[in-house]
Amino acid sequence: MTGLNAAIAAHWDSASASFDDEPDHGLLDPRTRGAWRDRLRRWLPDGACDVLDAGCGTGSLALVLAEEGHRVTGVDLAPGMVARAGAKFAAAGLPGRFLVGDAARPPVGERRFDVVLVRHLVWTLPEPEAALRAWTGLLRSGGRLVLVEGRWGEAGREPEPYVPGGEALPWGGGVPAEVLAGAVAPLVRDLRVERLDGDAALWGRPVDDERYALLARARA
Known part of the structure; x- marks a missing residue:
């Protein structure tokens, strides 16, 4: 594990005790939980699926x-x-x-999934584009990629690095929808972006930064 990866792991490990205090992390409020349930029902196929939650956090x-x-x-x-x-x-x-492991290279062996779900992870990764290739490679034919991402904080203002060495992260502080869509498009089909920043119920409060879901299917 590189020094940056070790710092990232240590940061999130130490954050785990209070992680669920954020409304959209713990989903403790029934309204917030219900808002996410409704979105997931829309994004995933009908019927039981094999789902990989990459960067699962506390599993909410x-x-x-x-x-x-x-x-x-x-x-x-x-x-x-x-x-x-x-x-x-x-x-x-x-x-x-x-599983404890690098969500950018999930340690799942030869298993393949109907859905790969990733929420608020790409901004933390040293090599996010390599992770996108890994995730799409874990989808079955026609499987669905669901990326819930955003660009945090004030427009035009770069956020402070969240770990030592974090200034080297390509998408530190988040990634605009058009940038992420451009990186994902060559790997998938039927790509679309769904805006989420206008739905306060998802976050437990109104937000004024960019938040969205990028939805796509694996190539046949």
Whole structure:
């Protein structure tokens, strides 16, 4: 693990204890949880799917998916996040598989998935475009890629790096929809962008920065 990757892992591991305090992380408010459930129902195919949640954090979205009948595998670099995700599933009595590992290169071997879900991860990665290739490569033919991303903070103002060496991150502070779409387009088909910043229920509050979902299908 490089020094930057080690710093990233340590940051998110230490953040795991309070991660769910954010409304859109813990999904503790029924209105926020319901808003995410509704979006996921729209984005995913009907019927039970094999879903990879890359950068699963404490497993809040994974739990919603499992409640809907999907078979979920979660991967996160931070052991603290994975432990909390596993505890949520155990408390709910639901099956789920959680792995400590690099979400940019998920350690799932030859397994393939109907859906790869990634929320608010690409901005943290040293090589986000390599991760996009890895994720699309894990989809079955016609499978769905769901990237929930954004550009954080004030327009035109670069955010402070969140870890030592973070100024080297290509998309530190988030990535505009048109930039991410340009990187993903050669890898997929049926790409579209759905704006999310106008839906305060998703975030537990109004937001004034850019937030969106990029939705696409794997090539046949």
